[in-house]
Every structure is written in structure tokens, then in C-alpha cells.
Amino acid sequence: MSVAPLVACDLDRTLIYSKSALWLTGADKDAPAMVVAEVYDGxxxxxMTRTAQELLSQVQRAATFVPATTRTQAQYERVQLPGATAEYAITSNGGVLLHHGVPDAAWNTELAALMNANCAPLESIEAHLARPEFSAWILRLRRAEDLFVYAIVDREAMPASFLIELEDLCAGGGWTVSVQGRKLYCVPAPINKADALAEIARRTGADTVIAAGDSLLDQGMLEFAQLAFRPLHGELHDAGFAAPQLRLTSQRGILAGEEMLREILAEVTAGASVEARA
Structure with missing residues (x-):
């Protein structure tokens, strides 16, 4: 019996878009119909576009769909995607593996052991970012489920030398650094979407993995997949990330999300048709 392919998608600026990231051009009357995918503070x-929502519903029926986000579990749970709760979801950048909406204890234990053995304590990275001399560009500092830290930053005020020194410090302690818009992430290396997705593939027995994402924190996941997509926006686009299995959209913004889902659906349904004829 064949196993459904895995389709792992980042959320923000891949599947769902804030009003500042829509990148719609042309007359307002020609804008696509949209649906609300998240409510915050009422x-x-x-x-998402209405068409993207419909396409995602079809992908969910044809594949094992895995939301894969750097959001915490609570932030992820605000997102209203079509269909039932996903069997598997990756939150906190791979720090939490949800199974039927519940954090997987075995995954938590495995990650904790890896971080204790290979990574500097979270408190040391947090203390570095909280130094008073950085307050001109580190505007707010937050922990994500006691797994990693992120800061809201003033990009214009943040010196390039600060980022270089931070990357050196984190690399020496087994951590990674990523800047996404106004957010600066410092994440232990064992916490990543690629390893979490590999674990889901192992558990499900899926031979085919398709992934989509726009940020540097998605790169490993896209490299792990047999087929990957990225939009014409985001950190990966700015960095010129390319790979043999990677496809780029022809559009950016919310219409790129729709385009990726359309291509993903075509791939999973074509694969199902080939298996049915075999």
C-alpha cells in the first residue's frame, strides 16, 4: 500500500500573509478574494486568497500536510487553516513536534539531550542580547517556550559588526542566527525544521517530501525535500538561494502562496495518478 507524500509548508509569508506583505499591484478592483487566516486581539x-484556501484543502486530501513554522505553539494555534487539525505540525522552528495537536514527549526528550550536550545555555545568549549597549537596536527580547530567543530590532540602527560578532558567538556555542524583517532569532542548532520533518517522514514512512518556505530558517527543510518551492520574496530570495530540486514562483506576496499550492497540488495528484495506473 502506498504512503501519501508529505507536504511541509512554512506559514508566514509562504501560506499566510499580513497586510504589509500582500504585495498586490494593479487596481483594487482586480485584487483576489481573500479570507482571514488569523485573528489577533480581536x-x-x-x-490567504480564497483560491489558496481551496487549493490547500485539496492538498490536505491528497497528501499528509505538515504546517512548519517558527511560531510558538500558542501563536500557531491562532492560525485558522482549512480542514481538521493536522496529524503532525512543526512549531518553534522544530523545537516542538505536535502530534494531533499535542507536543510529542519523545521528541522533546531527544532535543533536550542534544542541546544539553552540544549547546551553550539559553540564558547566556539571552544575557548577551540584553546588554545595555545594544538597547538602541534590541527593542524587545523574548523567549520562545524556553527553547530559543528572539528580539524585535531596529534594523537601521543595528550595526553590521554587531551581527557578525553575534554570529561568531552563537556558532561557538552551537547556536544559529537569523534575521527576518524586524525579528532577530538565536536558535540552538539541534532545533530546526529539517530534522523535525525527517522525523515525521520516518514515522509515516513517506518516500516523497515536498516543502515550501521563504526564510533562512526554512533552508534546511527545502534542502531535505525531494521537491521544494520558494517565493520571489523573503530572506532566501534576497540571498539567492538555489538548489537542483528548488522551484521559484513567478509572483511574490500572497499570489505567490497561491501559486506554490497550485504547483504542489499538481505534483501530488500526478503522483497519485501514476501509482493508480501502476
Whole structure:
């Protein structure tokens, strides 16, 4: 019996888009119909096109769909995707593996052991970022489920030398650094989407993995997949990331999300048709 392919998708600026990331051009009357995908403090925050929502529903029926996000579990749970709760979801950049909406204890134990053996304590990275001399560009500092830290930063005020020194410090302690918009992430190396996705592939027995994402924190996941997609925006686009299995969209913004889902659906349904004829 064949196993359904895995389709892992980043959320923000891949599947769902805030109003600042829509990148819609042309007349307002020609804008695509959109649905609210997230509400925060009682107001709409993120959107999908109506067509993207319909395409995602079809992908969910044809494949094992895995949301894969750097959001914490609580932030992920605000997102309203079509269909039932995903069997598997990756949150906190791979720090939490949800199974039917519940954190997987075995995965938590495995990650904790890896971090204790190979990574500097979270408190040391947090203390470095909290130094008073960095307050001109580190505007707010947050922990994500006691797994990693992120800061809201003033990109214009943040010196390039600070980032270089931070990357050196983190690399020496087994941590990685990523800047996404106004957020600066410092994450232990064992916490990553690629390893979490590999674990889901192992558990499900899936031979085919398709992934989509836009940020540097998605790169490992895209490299792990047999087929990967990225939009014409985001950190990976700015860095010129390319790979043999990678496809780029022809559009950016919310329409790129729709385009990726359309191509993913074509791939999973074509694969199902080939298996049915075999």
C-alpha cells in the first residue's frame, strides 16, 4: 500500500500573509478574494486568497500536510487553516513536534539531550542580547517556550559588526542566527525544521517530501525535500538561494502562496495518478 507524500509548508509569508506583505499591484478592483487566516486581539492579522484556501484543502486530501513554522505553539494555534487539525505540525522552528495537536514527549526528550550536550545555555545568549549597549537596536527580547530567543530590532540602527560578532558567538556555542524583517532569532542548532520533518517522514514512512518556505530558517527543510518551492520574496530570495530540486514562483506576496499550492497540488495528484495506473 502506498504512503501519501508529505507536504511541509512554512506559514508566514509562504501560506499566510499580513497586510504589509500582500504585495498586490494593479487596481483594487482586480485584487483576489481573500479570507482571514488569523485573528489577533480581536482583529484580522493574516490572510490567504480564497483560491489558496481551496487549493490547500485539496492538498490536505491528497497528501499528509505538515504546517512548519517558527511560531510558538500558542501563536500557531491562532492560525485558522482549512480542514481538521493536522496529524503532525512543526512549531518553534522544530523545537516542538505536535502530534494531533499535542507536543510529542519523545521528541522533546531527544532535543533536550542534544542541546544539553552540544549547546551553550539559553540564558547566556539571552544575557548577551540584553546588554545595555545594544538597547538602541534590541527593542524587545523574548523567549520562545524556553527553547530559543528572539528580539524585535531596529534594523537601521543595528550595526553590521554587531551581527557578525553575534554570529561568531552563537556558532561557538552551537547556536544559529537569523534575521527576518524586524525579528532577530538565536536558535540552538539541534532545533530546526529539517530534522523535525525527517522525523515525521520516518514515522509515516513517506518516500516523497515536498516543502515550501521563504526564510533562512526554512533552508534546511527545502534542502531535505525531494521537491521544494520558494517565493520571489523573503530572506532566501534576497540571498539567492538555489538548489537542483528548488522551484521559484513567478509572483511574490500572497499570489505567490497561491501559486506554490497550485504547483504542489499538481505534483501530488500526478503522483497519485501514476501509482493508480501502476
Amino acid at each position: 482583529a484580522p492579522l493574516s490572510y
